[in-house]
Amino acid sequence: MDNHNASPQALGYLYQVQCALLFLLNSEDEDIKVCIEKFDDISFHKDQNVIEQLQLKYHSKDGNITNSSVDFWRTLKVWIDAINADVTLLDSTRFYIITTNSIATDSVIEKIKKVNKNGEDKVDEIYNELRQIANDGLKNCDQKSQNHKFYSAFINFQENRAKSLIKSIVIIPDFYQPSEINACILRRIKPFTLSKTEHHVFETLTGWWYGKMILCLQNPQPTFISFNDLRLKISTILSDLSENTLPIDVTEKEITALASESNVQNILKQMQLINAKKSKINNAVQSYYRAYAQRSKWLKDALLYSDELDEYDERLNREWEFQFNEITDDLEDDSPEEQKVEAGKELYKKLMDKDIPIRSNLNDNTISRGSLNGLSNELKIGWHPDYKKRISGIEE
Known part of the structure; x- marks a missing residue:
């Protein structure tokens, strides 16, 4: 998947790291592990299976995802390549697009969101509409444009696999901004801390997390951080804040x-x-x-x-x-x-x-x-x- 590893904006990378921590904190499954392999690719694993793949799309300005949005079609190609390399992903994996943008009304993306949220069986209709958009896009865009290769990937993707993928897509628009993510993380750890120590716990935990995420991205092999790793770190931070001790954490x-x-x-x-x-x-x-x-x-x-x-x-x-x-x-x-x-x-x-x-x-x-x-x-x-x-x- 190296061909999808584009240089990101610094804020986009930090946003991904923040979200990964929040999602793992919110997990109720002790066997869950998180892995960040690429700058906009987070995956959650259990029992050696990928159960969730998340594509995070951070935008500092308001906007809409439309039928021709690069974010959407690039994400589809990332998933198509992954499925072609390992078709078993379709057996157990949910594919998430999480974006700070809104979804354009009456777009096919809005249909995917509604259909999978409500359990409606309109996969054939959505598949045909996506193919139409891709075909029209190929006619109207230059071969060197970004979307050209994305459209081609979908057109050439096996129909049964494409429909299985569509059923497994979860779209979450209007997601939190970075400052809101931090507030969510703080609320998540608040019940375990005293009011005077909650910000220290937050700073220490996020500092440790950022360090772990950097190691993940530097390592050529997938690196995993488990829910238990996270829980142990929080426990260690809290034990350092007991009445009988203090943290030694000066830099x-x-x-x-x-x-x-x-x-x-x-x-x-x-x-x-x-x-x-x-x-x-x-x-x-x-x-x-x-x-x-x-x-x-x-x-x-x-x-x-x-x-x-x-x-x-x-x-x-x-x-x-x-x-x-x-x-x-x-x-x-x-x-x-x-x-x-x-x-x-x-x-x-x-x-x-x-x-x-x-x-x-x-x-x-x-x-x-x-x-x-x-x-x-x-x-x-x-x-x-x-x-x-x-x-x-x-x-x-």
Whole structure:
């Protein structure tokens, strides 16, 4: 089917991806799998059979599908080629045209929609009308025109197969616009989420879905995503949002954005006071960027309780104070500088090795490391026993 793989408009591709997610979310069959092989071709599979083939036609402007519409005849040719390659598709497959456009009144397409919706037996009449349209089209269009090869394909298609195809076509006009698709997806996941987390769940789920769809299109072999894959992903996202944990989902782009706006001079000074190597200084700065970008994202996504970050920083401060007092207890003001530097190194190592989670089941100490370095940047804590005096001239 490679000859049907035309370069799409970006919006059309995104629309297809959105629709595939919505349709799979709406499925009530746990054994269903979705596959996107081409830019306007979605298929649903069960037990190794194709049960639905969907052709999505997105148009940013209003319009009608008429008897000579390229969308309709191109779609017929796609299906004719598929059936000629595998005639068993006619045994169990429903063929969908889903379009944002309307259907022209009194068109043969309107007849197909009504007949199959109401179960009317007018297949012979529709078949003859389609052949007439195709024959007239061949007489009136140039051989190089798009519709010429589409009309020819239908004329040369076996009559019994053509009639079976007509019986299996489902046409859904006036379908949702992209913004409406997103609203439908959000409504679908809303019952499983809290109001403050529903947008985070939506963003995380759709981000994962877009990544999966890109892999589908890059893979030369058909790639399937099952309803159970989707359900498992939603379950994982929700479990990350329990009261005992938080998602670690900050992106490199968000980290870079924070880094460009940050002043980390005091982190550098703190590390230099304990003679830290360049690599350790770099680790300290990077941990700060990563932790604070994640903290900012939690706040943006409304995933934290009121004052939760302040309470967390207070816990970190208390732990620092305990360790600071333990390690500097034997030091005097006139103790040798070497001893003070070693004490600072020991304090820093102890706190960096210690996991102090913001929530009990969040097993990622990058947050505690980066948050501690953030507190050191504010001079609320430090590593060298005389850090305040050395950096800002404040006597303890």
